[in-house]
Amino acid sequence: MSPAPRLIAVDWGTSRLRAMLVSSEGAILDQTAADEGIMAVPPGGFPDVLRRTLAPWLERHGRLPVMMAGMVGSRNGWIEAPYAACPASLDDLAARVVHVPFDGADVRLVPGLTWRDPGGTPDVMRGEETKIAGVGLATGTIVTPGTHSKWISIREGRIDAFVSFMTGEFYAALLGHTIIGRLAEAPEDPAGFDAGLAASRRHGGLTHQAFGARTSVLLGDMPGTWVGPYLSGLLIGSEIVNGLALDRPAGEIVVVADGVFGRNYARAFEVFGVPVRLLDPEDTFIAGLLRILERVEGRRA
Amino acid sequence: MSPAPRLIAVDWGTSRLRAMLVSSEGAILDQTAADEGIMAVPPGGFPDVLRRTLAPWLERHGRLPVMMAGMVGSRNGWIEAPYAACPASLDDLAARVVHVPFDGADVRLVPGLTWRDPGGTPDVMRGEETKIAGVGLATGTIVTPGTHSKWISIREGRIDAFVSFMTGEFYAALLGHTIIGRLAEAPEDPAGFDAGLAASRRHGGLTHQAFGARTSVLLGDMPGTWVGPYLSGLLIGSEIVNGLALDRPAGEIVVVADGVFGRNYARAFEVFGVPVRLLDPEDTFIAGLLRILERVEGRRA
Structure with a gap:
């Protein structure tokens, strides 16, 4: 007999909608995913999409908490949840x-989170806060790689x-729309990734070292199959150099x-000699929703 | 009576062909320009394009030196001129x-120039070497802004x-193909340029401070009319920060x-408190070709 469902966890992003039926231990009992991200939902269409997605579970299990x-x-999106401010x-x-x-x-x-750095530049996240809650770290740094990668400082929980x-x-923009991309060849050779990592620690910064891919191919120093991985290594390396230099x-x-x-971030931190612990995004997302739900229900009780 | 022509100067780039009839003092006596950059010339078509471009001048003035x-x-291009190595x-x-x-x-x-930095990364230029020759600097730094901006160290000529x-x-790639560009509005407000310059000197590097444009607009800190100039200021500022840090x-x-x-580079250097001398690209290009021609004819004599 499978465990009782505790929660329906919904990860509803720009391009994808994922829903998971979850036990109190965080086990996924059932799941569904579709290309129905918020950009694909017509105005006013959110309730219908969610109803259609959750119908089989609600029919079978009754009134379950749904956390999005x-x-x-x-x-x-559906309803704007105002950002909470850090800390x-x-x-x-x-x-x-x-x-x-x-x-x-x-x-x-x-809700998402916002923070304003000492220089006054604001920053925002939506979705990562849930994974952070799921990590359950007391003090340290959480890195959530992606389109807009984030480095999060955790102090006393x-x-x-x-x-x-x-x-x-x-x-994506540089590989798709600059001279660098026009030199890239398939299949990609991962040796280029380490070359990009090394370049991220050399002088001149990103716009100089990116040009290095172009000149290296032109002068026969680098095969075209290195170009994509080189750019990836350069950008991830640059992020890590800047991330490690933050007040953390x-x-x-x-x-x-x-x-x-x-794989790429684990390799990059390894080359930089910085030990890290790798956690699964789905596990931490579910754990985060369970923890937040517990607090919400505690508040209501 | 106009001065006698000394040289036909040809600036033949990727997208444009420009030719100028020039006096020995560097005065432009006549000029022509067309969208006949090397990408628009069919295989084997270079002699015909040049002949058509120069015909009126050659008919009138006879056999003139042409420097491209x-x-x-x-x-x-037409013929590959192997790179000369620096120094x-x-x-x-x-x-x-x-x-x-x-x-x-x-x-x-x-010919263009090549250089390999101490880290082993190669670099190349084509066209800028002629402007550099035209500046005639003994010791110092020459900056040639553009698609691929260059910082050139001159020592003892x-x-x-x-x-x-x-x-x-x-x-172009970031404004055209990222979330930043989707927030940009016209008409551009130059106040955004100074904000981008300031951001280039703050923590986190280019990929963080670029995201600042997005969050600042989202949170109402920055109007959309600042976004394009902000990105320009951030990138030029970042170039100058990295350029000034080079071994120069x-x-x-x-x-x-x-x-x-x-205007943008002059403003950026002014804000950074670094005095610079601004020279006209066309004047330096012509002066460079005249100087190189003098040396070529000297060698032949």
Whole structure:
């Protein structure tokens, strides 16, 4: 007999909608995914999409708590869940959870976080706060690689500060729309990744070392199959150089990533001689929603 | 009576062909320009394009020296003029000038330059070497802003070393193909440029501070009309921060730029408190070709 479902976890981002039926231990009992990210939902269409997605589970298991996180809580989503400001504890996050009117289930939305660095530059996240809650770190740094990679400082269990890097988006824009991309050849050779990592620690910065890929191919120093991995190594290396230089707490570095991101960041930190612990994004997402739900229900009780 | 023509100066780049009839003092007596860059010339078509372009001048003035510089000397151009290696003097450049077979005129091609930095990363230029020759600096730094901006170290009259920055190409790729560009509004407000300059000196590097444009607009800190100029200021500021940190000779900094580039770089250096001398790219290009021609004819004599 399978364990009883405790929660429906919904990760509703810009391009994808994922829903998971989850036990109180965080086991996934059932799941579904579709290309119904918030950009694909017509105005006013969010309740219908969610109803259709959850119908089989609600029919079978009755009124379950539904916890949503991600861009569904943004200005372009279903309901805007105002950002909570850092520093923020798990209780602060729970206190800002937004109740979403919906027939047949208690639907809630986890708010994103905002932080303003000492120079005055603001930063925002939506979705990562849930993974952070799931890591359950007391003091240290959490890195969430991606399109807009984030380095999050945790002090005494609170999310203290964070910094975003456009690593993934720079990679796509530069490979797709500069002279670098026109030199890239398939199949990719991972040796280029380490070359890019090494370049990220040399002089001149990103716009100089990126040009190095072009000149190296031109002069026969580098095969075209290195170009894509080189750019990836350069950008990830640059993120790590800048991330390590931030004002960060002592304590371990936890990287929340799987697949190509997980392999690349693990390799990069290894080459840089910095030990990290790698955690699965799905596990931490589910654990985070369970923890936030516990706090929300505790508040209500 | 107008002065006698001394030279036909040809700036033949990737997208444009420009030719100027020039006096020995560097005055432009006549000129023509067309969208007949090397990418628009069919295989084997270079002699015909040049003949058609120069015909009126050659008919009227007879056999004039023609000096070409730019991508016309690259692998995808008319004839590949092998790169000269730095350090390179004006005499070294003149010795590597390539004679191009052509009926009715002495056509020559100025070679590009290559340099390998201490870390082993190679760098290349084509066209800038001619402007550098035209500046005639003894010791100091020359900056040539553009798609692939370059910082050139001059020591005792020789081109000693140089470093490229993909400033212009990053700007186009990021503004055209990331979330930053989707937030940009017209008409541009130049106040954003200074904000980007300030951001280039703050923590986190380019991929973090670029994200600052997105979050600042999202949180109402910055109007959309600042976004384009902010990105420009951030990239130019980042180039200058990295350029000033290079191992450079003492002596003045000369910036070879006009138009928007000239205004932006002059403003950036002013904000950074670094005095520079601004020179016109066309004047320096013509002066460079005249100087190199003098050396070439001196060698032949």
